[in-house]
Amino acid sequence: MFNKKIHKRIKITLLVIIFCFILIIGKVFYIQVIDYDKLNNLANNLWSRNLIIGANRGRIITSDNVTVASNLTTVSLVVIPNQIKNKDDVVKDLANILNVDEKVISEHVNKRSSVEIIHPEGRQLSFDVADKINELNYEGVYLLKEGKRYYPYNTLLSHSIGYVGIDNQGLSGLELTYDKYLTGVSGAIKYFSDAKGNKLEKSSIYEEPTNGMDLYLTINYDIQAAVERELNNVMDKYNANGAWAIVMNPNNGEILALSSKPDFDPSNYKNYSTEVINRNHAVWATYEPGSTFKIITLAASIEENTVDLINDTFHDSGSVNVDGARIKCWKSGGHGSQTYLQVVQNSCNPGFVSLGNKLGKEKLFKYINLFGFGEKTGIDLNGEGNGILFNLDKVGPVELATTAFGQGISVTAIQQITAVSAAINGGTLYKPYIVKRIVEPNTGEIIEETKPHIVRKVISNETSRTVRSTLETVVAYGTGRNAYIEGYRVGGKTGTAQKVQNGIYLTGNYIVSFIGFLPADNPQAVVYVAIDNPKGITQYGGTVSAPIAKNIMIDVIASLNIKKSEYTLDKEEFWYDIKYTEVPNVIGLTIKEAKSQLKKLTINYSGTGNIIKSISPEPGTIVKENSTIKILLSN
Amino acid sequence: MKKIDKLILISVVLISLFGLLMIYSSSSVWAEYKFNDPYKFLKTQGIFVIIGYFIIYIISKINYQIYFKYSNIILLGCIILLILVLIPGIGSVRNGSRSWFGIGSFGIQPSEFAKIGIIIFTAKYLTNNKMKDIKHSVFPILSVVFLIFGLIMLQPDFGTGIIIVVTIIVLLFVSGVKMNFFIKLGILGLIGIVALIIIAPYRLKRIVSFVNPWADPLGSGFQIIQSLYAIGPSGLLGAGLGNSVQKHFYLPEPQTDFIFSIISEELGFMGVLIVTTLFITIIYRGIKISIYQKDNFAKYLSFGLIFSLAFQTILNLMVVVGLIPVTGVTLPFLSYGGSSLLVSMINIGIILNISKQ
Numbered sequence: 002m003f004n005k006k007i008h009k010r011i012k013i014t015l016l017v018i019i020f021c022f023i024l025i026i027g028k029v030f031y032i033q034v035i036d037y038d039k040l041n042n043l044a045n046n047l048w049s050r051n052l053i054i055g056a057n058r059g060r061i062i063t064s065d066n067v068t069v070a071s072n073l074t075t076v077s078l079v080v081i082p083n084q085i086k087n088k089d090d091v092v093k094d095l096a097n098i099l100n101v102d103e104k105v106i107s108e109h110v111n112k113r114s115s116v117e118i119i120h121p122e123g124r125q126l127s128f129d130v131a132d133k134i135n136e137l138n139y140e141g142v143y144l145l146k147e148g149k150r151y152y153p154y155n156t157l158l159s160h161s162i163g164y165v166g167i168d169n170q171g172l173s174g175l176e177l178t179y180d181k182y183l184t185g186v187s188g189a190i191k192y193f194s195d196a197k198g199n200k201l202e203k204s205s206i207y208e209e210p211t212n213g214m215d216l217y218l219t220i221n222y223d224i225q226a227a228v229e230r231e232l233n234n235v236m237d238k239y240n241a242n243g244a245w246a247i248v249m250n251p252n253n254g255e256i257l258a259l260s261s262k263p264d265f266d267p268s269n270y271k272n273y274s275t276e277v278i279n280r281n282h283a284v285w286a287t288y289e290p291g292s293t294f295k296i297i298t299l300a301a302s303i304e305e306n307t308v309d310l311i312n313d314t315f316h317d318s319g320s321v322n323v324d325g326a327r328i329k330c331w332k333s334g335g336h337g338s339q340t341y342l343q344v345v346q347n348s349c350n351p352g353f354v355s356l357g358n359k360l361g362k363e364k365l366f367k368y369i370n371l372f373g374f375g376e377k378t379g380i381d382l383n384g385e386g387n388g389i390l391f392n393l394d395k396v397g398p399v400e401l402a403t404t405a406f407g408q409g410i411s412v413t414a415i416q417q418i419t420a421v422s423a424a425i426n427g428g429t430l431y432k433p434y435i436v437k438r439i440v441e442p443n444t445g446e447i448i449e450e451t452k453p454h455i456v457r458k459v460i461s462n463e464t465s466r467t468v469r470s471t472l473e474t475v476v477a478y479g480t481g482r483n484a485y486i487e488g489y490r491v492g493g494k495t496g497t498a499q500k501v502q503n504g505i506y507l508t509g510n511y512i513v514s515f516i517g518f519l520p521a522d523n524p525q526a527v528v529y530v531a532i533d534n535p536k537g538i539t540q541y542g543g544t545v546s547a548p549i550a551k552n553i554m555i556d557v558i559a560s561l562n563i564k565k566s567e568y569t570l571d572k573e574e575f576w577y578d579i580k581y582t583e584v585p586n587v588i589g590l591t592i593k594e595a596k597s598q599l600k601k602l603t604i605n606y607s608g609t610g611n612i613i614k615s616i617s618p619e620p621g622t623i624v625k626e627n628s629t630i631k632i633l634l635s636n
Numbered sequence: 637m638k639k640i641d642k643l644i645l646i647s648v649v650l651i652s653l654f655g656l657l658m659i660y661s662s663s664s665v666w667a668e669y670k671f672n673d674p675y676k677f678l679k680t681q682g683i684f685v686i687i688g689y690f691i692i693y694i695i696s697k698i699n700y701q702i703y704f705k706y707s708n709i710i711l712l713g714c715i716i717l718l719i720l721v722l723i724p725g726i727g728s729v730r731n732g733s734r735s736w737f738g739i740g741s742f743g744i745q746p747s748e749f750a751k752i753g754i755i756i757f758t759a760k761y762l763t764n765n766k767m768k769d770i771k772h773s774v775f776p777i778l779s780v781v782f783l784i785f786g787l788i789m790l791q792p793d794f795g796t797g798i799i800i801v802v803t804i805i806v807l808l809f810v811s812g813v814k815m816n817f818f819i820k821l822g823i824l825g826l827i828g829i830v831a832l833i834i835i836a837p838y839r840l841k842r843i844v845s846f847v848n849p850w851a852d853p854l855g856s857g858f859q860i861i862q863s864l865y866a867i868g869p870s871g872l873l874g875a876g877l878g879n880s881v882q883k884h885f886y887l888p889e890p891q892t893d894f895i896f897s898i899i900s901e902e903l904g905f906m907g908v909l910i911v912t913t914l915f916i917t918i919i920y921r922g923i924k925i926s927i928y929q930k931d932n933f934a935k936y937l938s939f940g941l942i943f944s945l946a947f948q949t950i951l952n953l954m955v956v957v958g959l960i961p962v963t964g965v966t967l968p969f970l971s972y973g974g975s976s977l978l979v980s981m982i983n984i985g986i987i988l989n990i991s992k993q
Binding site: 006007008011012014015018019021022024025026028029030033036037039040041043044045047048092193195196199201203241560 | 665727806809810811812864865866867868869870871872882884885886900904905908909912916919920921926927935939943946950953954957958959971
């Protein structure tokens with residue numbers, strides 16, 4: 002009876018003991034199965050030492066497949082202090098080969114770390130230095146492959162590309178903005194080590210590095226090279242403070258070229274001031290646009306139908322009185338009586354004051370905002386400026402007057418070219434961009450692709466056509482004649498803006514600019530050029546910037562393979578008394594029906610029949626009176 | 637007269653030989669680094685194993701009744717040794733505890749021997765007293781136990797102390813003390829633990845560290861993390877004998893308390909199953925022997941001895957797999973350490989002698 006109770010309790014104890022063992026085995030099972038991944042990873046991280054093999058950074062490539070940022074293969078010196086047997090010899094020899102103080106090497110070799118990079122003395126070594134180290138064949142001394150960024154064209158596109166630091170990390174420009182794509186994943190030789198850093202006899206694992214993604218730009222190398230060449234010339238020739246230029250495809254917002262001087266060589270960025278490196282004037286600088294801004298006033302006036310360019314006239318006496326302030330025209334004595342078309346060709350300030358007044362401040366500023374001024378365009382380059390506009394509540398007659406011809410406001414180059422692109426491309430404002438796609442280099446798989454982004458429709462197709470045609474006459478007959486290219490239809494507008502410092506206009510210190518596009522009937526490229534304070538020349542956009550824009554456009558023609566136009570305006574030296582007319586839209590009418598509309602023109606008929614099938618140049622084009630136009634007839 | 641329990645004997649021989657193998661495997665790297673002799677720990681432990689076999693042989697020949705007769709003297713001897721070891725100059729400090737009589741690299745821990753002494757004493761006490769009256773029967777023996785526990789905690793050696801206390805309480809449980817008492821004891825214990833935590837909050841950190849050792853990976857969680865790194869990646873068959881990575885200075889002194897993690901790392905889940913099967917065989921047979929005994933002293937003695945062995949094993953394994961906080965208890969027959977092995981062998985010798993009756 003008594004023993005029975007004892008035995009019962011002994012058996013209970015036995016059961017508890019067996020339960021404990023089951024618990025222990027269960028926990029082992031849990032650790033080995035459920036926690037396996039976690040523990041295996043952690044343990045492997047603990048046991049393995051990595052000798053890092055750098056991945057190649059993604060390349061930066063232009064749209065015409067020119068690599069503007071690539072990589073050179075170099076090696077870097079790494080030591081594993083615990084594996085080095087004869088430390089003194091290693092220190093002496095390495096210091097000798099690298100030509101550095103023994104102390105420096107000694108510090109690395111005697112450090113209590115598992116893997117020690119000799120930084121920076123042993124980084125990115127040339128092959129002959131690496132060979133010498135290799136020949137020593139020391140245990141614990143390793144040479145690892147490392148890519149070094151290489152910019153084959155030095156300063157070309159430097160502001161946009163940016164630069165990288167010694168660890169190949171992007172520090173500015175596209176190198177920084179797209180760093181996470183450009184940076185690859187480092188590989189490694191993993192070897193197993195005991196807790197004291199000695200190599201274990203477990204086989205090493207090689208993990209291949211994954212190279213970074215390639216960046217394909219919208220940039221056209223030939224056009225970019227032309228822009229760089231022209232800007233370098235102008236910097237030398239006129240000793241300018243700065244010069245910048247943008248070439249854009251107006252039909253989608255792609256940047257074909259973009260440059261800002263002074264620039265820098267990204268391989269040696271340390272030799273340049275941060276001011277030079279950080280100031281990409283083409284997107285960063287804000288300044289008074291001057292007359293190039295008149296394109297906006299012009300487009301708004303046509304869209305709002307507040308002026309008839311050909312028939313309305315304006316008398317310029319040389320100045321205009323606005324609310325007590327005298328606003329002078331750039332031509333002393335004025336342009337006299339002229340049509341508004343001539344106002345544009347002459348870039349007549351009082352004429353634009355009158356256009357501004359006809360629109361009124363609400364409408365003018367509505368279009369300024371619609372064209373994207375006062376806010377960032379959103380281009381994928383860093384450091385973009387906002388620009389400054391008058392607050393609408395504070396716009397009085399004087400502010401309205403000056404804004405109409407491009408003074409008293411502050412804009413960026415990228416805003417101007419984006420807005421003018423919209424004014425001439427049929428009225429659509431695009432967001433400008435420079436990165437076309439991101440591509441995985443091995444598979445060629447497109448990771449990301451930028452599609453043209455329409456911000457908004459600003460003006461109608463018809464308005465845009467009239468703007469184009471008007472600006473074409475500016476180049477053929479007006480202030481933009483220095484940009485005229487024989488056989489091509491070029492439109493454009495000059496700009497000369499006084500620089501403002503501390504709220505005061507500087508005398509004899511201008512930013513002279515030109516914005517041009519071609520072909521005028523179907524624009525493929527818009528070119529904007531601005532020169533800051535050129536010296537030793539009359540500071541007019543027409544004299545300084547227009548010829549540069551012309552040179553760039555000649556390269557654009559070659560690069561984009563733009564065909565000569567059948568019809569062009571002839572360049573005229575004296576344009577003051579030219580009378581103009583618009584090519585009427587008479588397509589579909591009979592000769593008889595069209596006759597009255599065609600009487601100011603000379604007609605060259607071809608084909609047979611009675612119905613007008615097509616006209617060259619196209620309807621809406623502004624031409625001189627009695628110009629010859631071609632009409633194709635059919636039945 | 638019956639024959640001795642061969643199954644226990646074979647299991648003990650197997651497990652101690654396996655222990656020698658694993659001590660060599662886990663300690664050779666460390667031994668070579670420290671003593672320039674990879675066989676250092678193997679040699680020492682090998683001598684102890686041989687001594688241990690002699691001890692089993694001799695003890696199994698000694699009639700257990702002799703312990704009944706001399707139980708008081710044995711206990712007194714243990715108490716004297718426990719006091720002596722605390723005196724600087726006589727007792728030496730290893731791993732922060734003054735619990736050794738050092739003779740060169742051979743160390744003797746009196747607390748290990750006190751384990752057997754108190755079990756013998758309690759077995760006799762339970763045989764001679766009816767455990768009906770708690771005040772007059774349970775409290776006296778408990779005060780003796782806590783005296784010994786107190787002496788051991790002065791070293792301190794918490795692991796051995798807790799084994800002694802729990803073994804005696806379980807002996808009391810088996811002897812038929814009312815359940816009520818154990819419930820009260822449990823509540824008291826709980827209050828005690830809470831009080832200890834309030835007095836010294838660092839203990840809580842230690843307790844928490846076994847739930848999430850990564851909370852303090854370089855401090856209290858260090859050993860258990862290193863143990864998990866050994867067990868976790870090993871899989872069904874392990875890395876193979878001799879292929880542990882953790883023994884390469886990651887797990888400190890891998891041949892002692894945490895030898896089970898190295899066994900698991902090298903031999904995998906199968907190694908774990910083999911080791912636990914051997915232990916369960918010994919424990920099961922031991923308890924069966926206890927049940928077969930007609931003599932109450934033999935019953936209590938054999939049960940107490942086999943339970944203390946079982947409890948020590950469970951305590952060690954639970955620490956190693958992260959079920960309880962680190963207590964510092966060796967794994968019988970497998971961990972490196974002379975006293976621990978010899979006491980386990982004496983333990984088995986007595987049980988084998990009892991098995992013959």
